[in-house]
Amino acid sequence: MSFRIIVLSCLLVMLLNKLSAQTENDAIVEAIIESVAENAGEDFDYSELVERLNFYRKNPINLNKTGRDKLEELMFLSPVQINQLLAHRSENGNLLELYELQSIDALDVETIKKLLPFITLGENNPLQGLTFKSLLENGSNDILFTYGQVLQRQQGYASGEGSSKYLGSPQRFLTRYRYHYGQHLSAAITMEKDAGEGFFSGKQPYGFDFYSGSLFYKNEGRIGKVALGDYSLQFGQGLTLWSGLSFSKGAAITTTVKNEIGLKAYTSTNEALFLRGFASTLNFKRVEVTPFISYRQIDAGISGYEQSDKGEVTSLSQSGLHRTFTEISKRNNLSQLLYGANVQYKGKALKIGSVAYQTSFNKSFEEGSQPYNKFEFAGRQLSNIGLYYNYAWRNIYFFGEAAHSLNSGSAYLNGAIASLTSKVALVFFQRNYAKNYHSFFNQALSEGSNAVNEKGLYSGIVVTPNRKYELSAYADFFRFPWLRFQADAPSSGYEILTQFTYSPNKKIKTIARYKLESKQENDGIENALNFLEDVRRQNFRIEINYKINGAFQFRNRAEAVVYRKGNSAQETGFILFQDIVYNPLKSKLTGNFRIGLFDTQSFNTRIYAYESDVLYGFSAPAYQNKGIRFYANSRYKINKHTDLWCRYAISSYSNIDEVGSGGDKISGNNKSDFKVQLRLQF
Numbered sequence: 001m002s003f004r005i006i007v008l009s010c011l012l013v014m015l016l017n018k019l020s021a022q023t024e025n026d027a028i029v030e031a032i033i034e035s036v037a038e039n040a041g042e043d044f045d046y047s048e049l050v051e052r053l054n055f056y057r058k059n060p061i062n063l064n065k066t067g068r069d070k071l072e073e074l075m076f077l078s079p080v081q082i083n084q085l086l087a088h089r090s091e092n093g094n095l096l097e098l099y100e101l102q103s104i105d106a107l108d109v110e111t112i113k114k115l116l117p118f119i120t121l122g123e124n125n126p127l128q129g130l131t132f133k134s135l136l137e138n139g140s141n142d143i144l145f146t147y148g149q150v151l152q153r154q155q156g157y158a159s160g161e162g163s164s165k166y167l168g169s170p171q172r173f174l175t176r177y178r179y180h181y182g183q184h185l186s187a188a189i190t191m192e193k194d195a196g197e198g199f200f201s202g203k204q205p206y207g208f209d210f211y212s213g214s215l216f217y218k219n220e221g222r223i224g225k226v227a228l229g230d231y232s233l234q235f236g237q238g239l240t241l242w243s244g245l246s247f248s249k250g251a252a253i254t255t256t257v258k259n260e261i262g263l264k265a266y267t268s269t270n271e272a273l274f275l276r277g278f279a280s281t282l283n284f285k286r287v288e289v290t291p292f293i294s295y296r297q298i299d300a301g302i303s304g305y306e307q308s309d310k311g312e313v314t315s316l317s318q319s320g321l322h323r324t325f326t327e328i329s330k331r332n333n334l335s336q337l338l339y340g341a342n343v344q345y346k347g348k349a350l351k352i353g354s355v356a357y358q359t360s361f362n363k364s365f366e367e368g369s370q371p372y373n374k375f376e377f378a379g380r381q382l383s384n385i386g387l388y389y390n391y392a393w394r395n396i397y398f399f400g401e402a403a404h405s406l407n408s409g410s411a412y413l414n415g416a417i418a419s420l421t422s423k424v425a426l427v428f429f430q431r432n433y434a435k436n437y438h439s440f441f442n443q444a445l446s447e448g449s450n451a452v453n454e455k456g457l458y459s460g461i462v463v464t465p466n467r468k469y470e471l472s473a474y475a476d477f478f479r480f481p482w483l484r485f486q487a488d489a490p491s492s493g494y495e496i497l498t499q500f501t502y503s504p505n506k507k508i509k510t511i512a513r514y515k516l517e518s519k520q521e522n523d524g525i526e527n528a529l530n531f532l533e534d535v536r537r538q539n540f541r542i543e544i545n546y547k548i549n550g551a552f553q554f555r556n557r558a559e560a561v562v563y564r565k566g567n568s569a570q571e572t573g574f575i576l577f578q579d580i581v582y583n584p585l586k587s588k589l590t591g592n593f594r595i596g597l598f599d600t601q602s603f604n605t606r607i608y609a610y611e612s613d614v615l616y617g618f619s620a621p622a623y624q625n626k627g628i629r630f631y632a633n634s635r636y637k638i639n640k641h642t643d644l645w646c647r648y649a650i651s652s653y654s655n656i657d658e659v660g661s662g663g664d665k666i667s668g669n670n671k672s673d674f675k676v677q678l679r680l681q682f
Helices: 003-016 027-036 047-058 068-072 079-092 098-103 109-118 132-138 325-329
Strands: 140-150 171-181 185-193 210-218 223-234 262-265 275-284 287-298 300-303 312-316 334-346 350-365 379-393 396-405 410-421 424-433 454-463 469-480 491-505 508-522 532-547 552-565 571-582 589-600 626-639 642-653 670-681
Touching (some): 047 171, 068 079, 079 098, 079 379, 079 396, 079 410, 132 171, 210 262, 262 275, 262 287
Parallel strands (some): 312 350
Antiparallel strands (some): 140 171, 140 670, 185 210, 210 223, 223 262, 223 275, 275 287, 287 334, 300 312, 334 350, 350 379, 396 410, 410 424, 424 454, 454 469, 469 491, 491 508, 508 532, 532 552, 552 571, 571 589, 589 626, 626 642, 642 670
16 A cells, blocks of 8 residues: 555545544643744744643642742743732632632633643642652653654655755654653653654664753752753843743733743753753752753854864854755764853742853854854853842832843843733833844844844733733834844834734634734845835734534634835735634544635745644644645544544645745645654553
């Protein structure tokens, strides 16, 4: 039986069984991810957030025992909401019923609905009396195997030689193992081969292209956390040191402020945003100390002598792809050593901390050759220091961070979240990032890809007059004091978003959104001296979610974009899609599917739309050109310990006869892919 027949048979089975969302990736998890991932982009790795949410579904947080740290990991809770929840418990004693959450002013009905799957009032799995036998008997094991492939032949796999030829097979393989002993001990192993990479062949004789592993311990006491292997560090507002998962501006306005987690195990498939080595958090009453050290090889473009210290770093590669001779030539070219410590004081209302670390490389970064990158980092060593704080006063949460890269520039930000009443919340955020501020682990809120060369003022409001209505809006005004890529002069811009939500009952939810982005870029005229032009992009969205009954849920969305640069002609684009979710109670087979129409005039009017996928496989592809997109997911629960997922997706275009570019180019107007995933739990 051919592979294509197998794929079509799997799709037919899914359709006949009324495809619906997998149980673990239900509507609540999807809504949380979509609300915080507005600007994440097409290739963003959502697996870390999905894994975190699903972990706390299996191991819910005990609200009567937890501190701030675990609640901050949920991400959709704002600092004001966390403060009021902990204050309520301190003033009134332990919660007797979860219904008491409704008496906390900062917790609206929608937030409580999101929170309920991840919390409990019962006892957590204790660490006392730990033995090797209890580790085996009471621990949980999770093994996941994922296979995926684009079904059409892509140009990179064609016979012949060249810099764009893929040296491996078109399949993607992902294997991951997780062990948890309650919320205290964990072990993780992740192995991944991307499409086009070798697998036990050629330049990849050791199997998978990416290996990641970690051991992690977390408990109350003097030794609070210990991480061995791959880990993340997240302090302050991300200006000095923040690795791993991070989000920027979006419709979830009160979560614009980052909830720092500190030290955590790294379990994502992203091959760039992590540290590798050893770190620990030590508690001394109200003082917390986190020393850390990391050493790893990273991908980089090197000029001249790749195999000696004489070569200079021309670029860093964060894609994690090693398919072609060019991509492989950049692999592990650069050694990075990082060490330092974070010290913070945690009072009842005040937290203040300081982080200092040094990053060293075995090769020097070359000086920028263009005017716009004149102030970028050059050299082999970079030292960073930072100071951050947050302070809760009544219903106001103040936060801020100042950072300095030694021998170069500084950056700082300050802000506040105020819960004026139970129905109104305000957010204010001010930032100033110098053009010569340097940090390789900088993920603070910014309009640019890095928090550098930028000044800005952000303000947002959320109004919830009752359970039926919610209005959220923000305005962000920013300025770039120095040149940028495609902007040969200091420039400025602004971004405005408004969203209105109406939920007349528990079965219907409607959303209307308008977003305006305005920036300045070089004109498109070929001349020696470029002038700046205003680039405006407007998005209009209407969405309706409604439940037909206990099994069926529908979602409809219409979105349009209008783009214009200077006095050039206006460009437009739109998408329309219908989602149908079927998730019957106690059914072994569930799933969902989407069919969408799209018509965009150019790359400038592309529209990103969030899609559900196999477990831990959420994505937000760009809808571009003109055509139809369809995808279907199914999950079959073989038994108590085994689950099988299938996914098929296809985009069919009516205005092009080639899809993609470079090695990914497909001759024809269709692009489809298939995934199958098996999970074992014991």
